[in-house]
Amino acid sequence: MSERILRALMQLFAIGASLERLTLQSRSVVEAFLRQQLSLQRIPEYLELFDQHLLALQGGEDLTKARKKLALSSVKALRICTEINKELNTSQKYIVFIRLVEFMHSSDSAITEPEREFLETVATVFNIEQNLQQLCLALAQKNPDVSTLEDKSVLCVRKNADSVTHQYHQLQHADLDQTIWFLNIEPAGMFFLRYTGKDILTVNGKPVDPEKVSVFTQGAVLRGQKIQALYYSDVLNFFIDKKEIRPIQLRAENLEFKFPNGKTGLHSLNITSNSGELVGIMGSSGAGKSTLLSVLNGTSPVSSGKLLLNGKDVYKEAGVLEGMIGNIPQDDLLIEELSVYQNLFYNTKLVYGKDSDEEIRVRVMNMLDSLGLTETAELKVGNALNKTISGGQRKRLNIALELIREPAVLFVDEPTSGLSSHDAENVMDLLKQLTLSGKLVFVVIHQPSSDIFRMFDRLLILDTGGYPIYYGNPSDSLLYFKRQAQFADADESECPACGNINSEQIFNIIDQEVVDEFGNRTGIRKISPKEWYEWYKKKTEQENKSALENAETHASGNKANYFRQWRVFFTRDFLSKLSNKQYMAITLLEAPLLAGILGFILRYTNPGEAYSFTDNPNLPAYLFICVIVALFLGMTASAEEIIRDRKILQREKFLNLSRQSYLFSKIALLFIVSAIQTLSFVLIGNLIFGVQDMLLQYWWVLFTTACFANLVGLNISSGLDSVVTIYILIPFLIIPQILLSGVIVKFEKLNPIISDPAEVPFVGNVMASRWAFEALSVYQFRENKFERDFFALDAKMSEATFKKDWWIPILRERTDKSERLIGKGASTDSLNTILKLVYNELTKEQKVNSRLKLLTLKTNDAGKPDMSTIQTMRKDLENLKDFYIEQFNSSSEKKEAIIEKMTSSPDGQREFRERKRDYYNESLDQIVRNSSGMERLRVYKDEVISYFEPVFRVNPSENSLKGMFFTPTKSFFGKTYDTFTVNIAVIWAMTILFYFALVWDVLRKILLFGSRWKKR
Structure with a gap:
């Protein structure tokens, strides 16, 4: 209270005193009020100010002058009250008013009419209800009249409860010599207490003056040598409308929790808490407060014991209790x-x-x-x-x-951490107000002030190692520990001067250490946590409360369905990203900038010549880097999405929301972001590099790749606990995509342990970069405006060239070798081993060209090969060679005819050259046709493996999903599809696989299993 307010109050008290016959007792009322506001040293200063104002109002011995001044008193009182009304809070207004009432009652005679008018003026300005005005007047009388206290705002505590029905509440207390009256000042959240007996009673350690009204504030406790302690919450319960409050009880029965490594985090706990209680949880750092909170709110499953909410098991019947538990962690949500x-x-x-x-x-x-x-x-x-x-x-x-x-039960972890004392009290006031509406609130708190400490209805203290050592009323906690530790002042809990409780003193007692003969601390506690725990168990056994049976359970809210949840998640995420200007700038500019840089760097031209797409040797590099950029953009865009929301998800877990709705919202937004990024990338990159007429196909491949990367990023975001770890991991995910894409190192040149000469190895097939690069390369080569008119003929010519120039000679070589061995009398097995390659290859050839009648296959089962067999083979090979020569010549003639038709005019010739310059690329041609490869074929497991121009290998029997790199078609379930379609489908299949891994949180479960196994 400010000095200006106190000075004004002294003037107001002086006006009140001047209206009555001043006595020493009246002056003591002012002194009692000042004791509540000031230190003892400053009280005389304000009493002297009071005396000065009073002397001026009384006018000394001149009665005529005094009467004139008294006539102005009500006007002056009105002015003073109006001034101070703006700065006094509600409780201060009531305290000032009750002290003024005591002024009027301090003399033996009844209150005069001017005095009553003065009090009414003050009450009106202070907005004090008429009913409470009258009750304050009645309570402050020297001997309160019972008939004047007949009101529902009054509690009467007496030795024998009256059998007569009264409007006021009654509480029987057998050891009282006189009645205790409590007046509920509901607007101020406090009580006025009046006791006129002779027993010594104390409120917060301060004696109750039988001549005056005492203030009974939140957390206060009334004690006496002959009576059982009466707590603020006990008194308040009489004035709460029980009809509007649903009964809530949280009961822990022998509750224990152990960590995965077997260490006990919480020893057997037995507590019962009911609706309307604010329960504080205190303990030293590392005692297990947060662990206890996670156990009580159902997050961490208990190792043994039961946790019952209204008789329902929190862990086994979670569906019934849905929505009843709320949790507010210490961190921002x-x-x-x-x-x-x-x-x-x-x-x-x-x-x-x-x-x-x-x-x-x-x-x-x-x-x-x-x-x-x-x-x-x-x-x-x-x-x-x-x-x-x-x-x-x-x-x-x-x-x-x-x-x-x-929620019916609310758990709050460190709500006052990092706040000023004022903000801390405001937050705790808010939580306390919740209990008045019937909520049950648990609060983990550290070093509370005395005012905050008194707000708690129950206090649970944990000691090091997860030992519960106290559960009861906070005001009794210090007394309990002093008595157990055998302190001399074991009957004092509050400060005698100010009435405050120092909660730190509790932990000083708990953590007392033994000292050696030199007075040095030994680090050994006088009373171990286990000893405190044993005393706690005895105490709880004596105070065991009955369980609440068959109480109603109810869900809060009207939860949205899956689609509405998805829409809320999506909108919320979209708006958060939209309002983040830095994120939006990087997201929208990153891709086009990279495309511009990439296109500019790779746009090669011969010095002094115009740019020619066909002569640019960097197209394969451009395609490959496009794929890697898509992977990079997709992963970085999604890497923080879930880990950033983890705390929010932990809170929303209590809402039992759909994880799939949340994940779908993330995926949908990321796919939109990836669509925009890849589209801008392709638009800028292809424009600069000179790729024409393939915008949609390029975008579709890169978008598909980015979507795959989105899911990979979401998985690591969900599975890992550190953003730093995630960004360290991304290069480890990107590098294999680069190395095992088939671009940097050919698949057949990898370590033989992981490679297969006949097909793309498994390590390559699980790389999205392999499928994306192949799709882009094959489509760019096959479907460009120059090649697409010749592709089918080129494929036939390529097949014919390979067969007549490479394949037939290798089979003829085997035939010649067999002929020599027959002449030497070689065994049947050795001959069959050599000729197995011929039989296998001719069998495959027969399936492809069924119109050919290969006689060699009829000799396969005839027994030992002989010279007639060799002659048959040679004849078949000669026929095949003639067939493929004819195929080559026919296809070549058709191609030449098409070219001749296209170039029959000068305009046609120019258009042909321009089309080749703008659409055909020699470097890509060399890559997909393997022109630079020295190895055209390889014999592997009695089969001929072709490395010759794989882009022209359209043979359905050869092109399975695991076939050679750059083949133009793939076979799937007996049907043939073009490579572009199949590769896109494979990447989407991998994306869907990662989606299910995300839904089931596979990565996190693997990591948790690994950490537990390691600890074992």
């Missing part, structure tokens, strides 16, 4: 890019998804208004480095996210 209103609005839409937007808006605004956040509704939440709202406002908003769905 806010989306920093959204405003205060948006954070709460979209959270509310998840809870009340079936309500209209207008209904939700009203609900949100009411919540913001109740928490004092209306003015900050449109402010962006920001983060620790870019604050736009205060720490206290952030805490209140975090609380609002849970309060909006009205």
